[in-house]
Amino acid sequence: MERKLEEIASEALQMSIESRAALAKRLLDSLDDLNPDEYEQLWVEEAARRYQQLKAGTATSTPSEQVFARLDARSRG
Incomplete structure (x- = not known):
């Protein structure tokens, strides 16, 4: 990833x-x-990048159960 892109990320x-969700949508x-x-x-490239990060431990x-539980809790207010 180029330096400027890394800084933005x-x-x-x-x-x-x-805010991250709004930015992602845009x-x-x-x-x-x-x-x-x-x-x-x-x-495909993004999935490969994420996989490499997981393998490298970075x-x-x-x-998914935790993610959906958090979303469910948020939607209930």
Whole structure:
């Protein structure tokens, strides 16, 4: 990842989850001009990057049960 992109990502990760979700939506919306093959290739590359981070121990994962439980708790207010 280029240095500037790493800095932006680092700053974004300090944002609240709501702000990160809004930013993610804006970024994803900006990809609407891609054809389906380009879009799929970007997701394949992202999945590979995340997998490498998990293998290297530079990232952690959260079981889906925990993620959905948190979302459920938030939706209940």
